[in-house]
Amino acid sequence: MSIRSKIIAFQLLFLGAVLLLGAVVYFAIERADYYIERVSQTHRQLEATTALSVAANRYSEQIAEMLLFGEAGRQEFEEARRDLTRSFNDFEMVTIAEIALIEDEAEREGERAELLAIRRMRSITAQMHDTALDLLQLIMRGREEDARLRYYAEIEEDQDDRLQELIDLAVADEKEEVRVIDEQTERLTRELIVIVSVTIALTLLASMGAVFMLSRALARPVARLSTGAEAIGSGQLWHRIPIEGNDELTALSQHFNKMATQLEAQRQEVMQHQALLEDKVAERTVQLEDANRRLEDLDRLRVLFLADVSHELRTPLTVLRGEAEVALRNHATTSEDYRDALAQIVDQAEHMGRLVDDLLFLTRAEADSIRFEMGRVNLQEVLEAVVEEGRVMARSQDIAIVARYPDRPVEVIADRGRLHQVALIAIDNAIKYSYRSSTVTVELAATREGAQVCIRNHGDPIPAEDLPYVFDRFYRGRQRRGKAGGSGLGLSIAKWIVEKHRGRITLVNLGQNDTELRISLSAFPAAVTDRQRSDSRILAPS
Structure with a gap:
């Protein structure tokens, strides 16, 4: 086995060990983060439930005080109701956050049941509020006995009991959930410690074994070569290295011996x-x-x-x-x-x-044999000419082309014919991949660097997996309507021309079945090199 193969095998083993250790540590950290967040979220939910219980008790007490003191206790009653509403909102928000965090679908169903319980509690408090206001009206009309009887019958013996029962169940559920999550977190911590420790130990053992084997395989031949080099360096040209094995060091030893034989003469x-x-x-x-x-x-x-x-x-x-x-x-x-x-x-x-x-x-x-005739170009004039040509091409599909230009002219140093070619390719593609009777929008805007042209069409979006290849030669987008169109060279030509102008061209999906081609140009691009100044002609878009 050659030294190169040994080194590659050692590198692969070490890389595999590092990747394994990294994967285990990543898994451990991810699971730990998840359970830490679960513990924190569960405790927040328990705190929200406890606060809700306190607010509900205060609300019930304020109902009784309002009936006792009449309109004078109305302000504290409304304040208690607002506190209870805030507690409901806090509990509901914490529960929703808990549902978004939970991975297990069965646990999610349990949390959704808590949302239903919150809605029932809200409904009961709304009934209590309406009943309390009715009782206050009875008291103000002098019917205290009727108000007292309705209070005991409807609020204290019915609504308040049902509300408190739901709150007690919610508190009990949250305490149980805190206990279960704490137990799961402790168990996970122990398991992760064991897994990480075992993985580290195995990785160290494998690495140490590989280092030992590699060192043993290299140390003896290297030592013999070192001894031979010292002997030759000291003038002992008769010294020869023993030949053992069949690897690069063996070949080197053979060459070393041959060199020693011929060294004096040469x-x-x-x-x-x-x-x-x-x-x-x-x-x-x-x-x-x-x-x-x-x-x-x-x-x-x-x-x-x-x-x-x-x-x-x-x-x-x-x-x-x-x-x-x-x-x-x-x-x-x-x-x-x-x-x-x-x-x-x-x-x-x-x-x-x-x-x-x-x-x-x-x-x-x-x-590199394309010639550019660089000069000051008004982009609005170029786009107006291309838009008129595009309207002729779009007429058969009943597609409208809408152009928007800035108030002031936007000028760049460029080849007018080449820019016309790029714009015509872009509008032609926009028409091809637009829905019938839709609209193609052409927008020109001045930017800090120079100018940007955006051509937007409404049609089937380009699949995300195809976006990196839309400017490749012979690429055709695989839209759902099956349109291929052209030779698949148009965007490749457009990209080459724009980049030769030191510009940038991109194609993005905007959503709502809108696709936009963006062409960014500098106001004063670098001069075209002499190698680019040879005969060429402007071609129609593909």
Whole structure:
């Protein structure tokens, strides 16, 4: 087994041990945090229940005092009612927080039952309040005996008892829940301590064993090499290293012995040519690495280009051949059938032409042979022209295009034709993926850096897993309506043009089936390099 394999095995073992320990510690911390929060939440719930019990008792007492003192006790009665309402609100909020925290569905059902109990308690206190006000009216009309009888019959013997019974049940339930959670927390603490301790012990043992094995495998050969190096360094050229094993150190020992045999005869020659040889090796290495890198890049681009082109041209070619074969084989074909077949062939040929144009553009872009005519450009003028073209394209689907511009002109240093191409690609895609009879919105805004163009359409949202790839070549969004459209090169071309202007282009889902393409441009981007200044042409969007 080679030293490299031994080191890799040790690294994998150590990495696995660290990951295992990390996973155990993470699990322990997460469970501990959960139960600590449960304990804290349960205690808050018990405090809220206790406060509710106190407020309910005070409320009952204030009802009796109000009936005793009449209207003079009305203010304290209302204050007690407000305190009771606050206690109900606090208890309900704490219970809702407890439900959100609990993981077990059965425990959640128990907490939801407490919410129902709170609603029943609220209902009883509302009845008590209405009854108390009725009794106060009786007292004010001089019917104290009737008020006293109704108080004992409706409040003290009925409503107050039912309210107190519900509160006592809630207090008892919360105390029991506190006891259970405390027991679970203590048990979890003991279990986690055991699990973490065992994991740490096993990790240490495994690491120590691996270190010992690796050290043993390396120490003896290294010691022999060290002894040999000291002997050669001291002039003992007859010294030889014993050969054992079959790894890199063994090969090194063999070379070491051979070097010792030839060292005396070649010492002067090596010293004379060493400097020159090192320079030549370094220079040749750099040249070979650069050439190899260029070859790899060219080969990768060639393979990718051929794969993409063959994939994209196969479908239209199949349709062309199929339409022609059907028209030729069918002897009963009418002139109208021939016309339909030729129309299909023309449509597919146009699609192939657009695809070839886009591929040529991307090929020139990768070769850095695209020329930019930079100048001051009014973005509103560019967008107005593109919007008019877009309205013609959107007419067949009854899609409206609404444009919003700022009061002042927004200008950037850019290539007007390229910006027109980017905007047309964006609006064309927005129309393709919009619902019929919907609206596409084009907004231009000045920003601190320069300008931002937002093009929003209403249609099926792009799946989240597809968003990172929308600007890749030959990407087509998998909307639910199954629209693919174009060659899948439009957004890739737009991204390249925007980035060459030192800008940024992004596509986001806004919700409510709205998708927005954002193009951010700097007011004064860096100058285009000379390598980009060669012949090019503006292409229609895919």
